[in-house]
Amino acid sequence: MNTLRSFRRFLGSSSEESDGNSNITLMLRQESESLSQTSLTTSEESNPQCFDNLIKAQVLSSEASRGLLSLNDNVKLEILNSLNEKNKKKQSRMLSWKKKKTSYSEPIDFISYIVNTSIDYMDETIIHKLALLLRKEQILWVTCFIHYGGFGVIFCMVEKISRIEWRENLHDMLLDRFLLCLKAMCTVQLGLECLIRSFYHVQQLVQLLFSKKQPSDFVTREVIIQIIILYLKAHTNREVGAKTVFSFLEDSEEETEEVDFIKEARVKRPYRKWIIELEYVAKNVFWVWNHDRNIIDLEPDLEELYDPPLGFIEGIETEATSYIASHIELSNELLVSLDIKDRMQKRLELQFSGLERIMALRFRKSSQKFHKKLHGSLREWVKAARADKWPYKFVQMGST
Numbered sequence: 001m002n003t004l005r006s007f008r009r010f011l012g013s014s015s016e017e018s019d020g021n022s023n024i025t026l027m028l029r030q031e032s033e034s035l036s037q038t039s040l041t042t043s044e045e046s047n048p049q050c051f052d053n054l055i056k057a058q059v060l061s062s063e064a065s066r067g068l069l070s071l072n073d074n075v076k077l078e079i080l081n082s083l084n085e086k087n088k089k090k091q092s093r094m095l096s097w098k099k100k101k102t103s104y105s106e107p108i109d110f111i112s113y114i115v116n117t118s119i120d121y122m123d124e125t126i127i128h129k130l131a132l133l134l135r136k137e138q139i140l141w142v143t144c145f146i147h148y149g150g151f152g153v154i155f156c157m158v159e160k161i162s163r164i165e166w167r168e169n170l171h172d173m174l175l176d177r178f179l180l181c182l183k184a185m186c187t188v189q190l191g192l193e194c195l196i197r198s199f200y201h202v203q204q205l206v207q208l209l210f211s212k213k214q215p216s217d218f219v220t221r222e223v224i225i226q227i228i229i230l231y232l233k234a235h236t237n238r239e240v241g242a243k244t245v246f247s248f249l250e251d252s253e254e255e256t257e258e259v260d261f262i263k264e265a266r267v268k269r270p271y272r273k274w275i276i277e278l279e280y281v282a283k284n285v286f287w288v289w290n291h292d293r294n295i296i297d298l299e300p301d302l303e304e305l306y307d308p309p310l311g312f313i314e315g316i317e318t319e320a321t322s323y324i325a326s327h328i329e330l331s332n333e334l335l336v337s338l339d340i341k342d343r344m345q346k347r348l349e350l351q352f353s354g355l356e357r358i359m360a361l362r363f364r365k366s367s368q369k370f371h372k373k374l375h376g377s378l379r380e381w382v383k384a385a386r387a388d389k390w391p392y393k394f395v396q397m398g399s400t
Helices: 002-012 018-034 048-056 062-069 073-102 107-116 124-136 139-147 150-162 169-185 189-197 199-209 218-233 238-249 260-265 272-284 316-336 340-353 355-361 372-387 393-397
Strands: none
Touching: 107 124, 107 139, 107 150, 124 139, 124 169, 139 150, 139 169, 139 189, 150 169, 150 189, 150 199, 169 189, 169 218, 189 218, 199 218, 199 238, 218 238, 218 316, 238 316, 238 340, 272 316, 272 340, 272 355, 316 340, 316 372, 340 355, 355 393, 372 393
């Protein structure tokens, strides 16, 4: 075995010193003498001539080549057999890997893999492939996946991962991929119908977003908000859908032992946990909100384009502002779905909860050049508020 290890090290480095070559050659000769009494059978694929051809193909010094070529035939055969065995094992592993990666192409294959594989041993690349297929494949393929129970399986996996006490990086990646699968399935009518019936699961997604186990990545959290928006838009009666989503976003009422006059004086802030999530983002990406004199332009110049600097491309600033923009888009969609009386009531509750304050004192101050998505959502809010004759100057300008 020392002979084999020495030979592999020798072939693996083409820049050995001459003294090192001499030592290895001497060691090989000593071991060849100990094997001189052993007889090995040869074949067409494994014989001393093959060893000689292998040595001649290497870039070695003349002294080293002579030393290796002078080895006993038995040693040469042992080295060749060992190398052949190693190559066969490597090829076997490669074939099994290729077979594993290419065997998933039909909807039932992915469903079977997800159901029969533990989360801790699940391959993230397979789920990533599923998300791409659901987004890019034909409608028939996506419909078949949902028909075989794929929608329920994906939602169950999201719930299972969200219940893990301490999630690893693999769990977070799988959660992101499964959420993308849900979003992709909602591009077909059958997926939207399944989403409307998933009242409990959508509520669980909202609770996950506001819990201590929420995904750490802004991109993953934004996908959750996008699924909630899809859930709202899937309702034929948008008012019913808006009230349902508002119920998901409301704080759970906790009974207190306060006296009646204190309870009556207390201002109702039913959406504080929602606003706290936005405040959390503003605090953790605090360096973005530094343009005090920004005014939300209701008629922007769409022809004026800017190339963002390298740090703003796929950076945390872009992810954070895009995530916040999705929240404001959700609030806009919810408000526009209500009749005027309910809409004004919800505007008042959101104002008391702190939405307008954080929009005016934080989000308005983001760069209008580099965070157009966020300013677009703020612009839609201001336009809708002006149409409702709701006070909007504070959000637009930062002052009344």
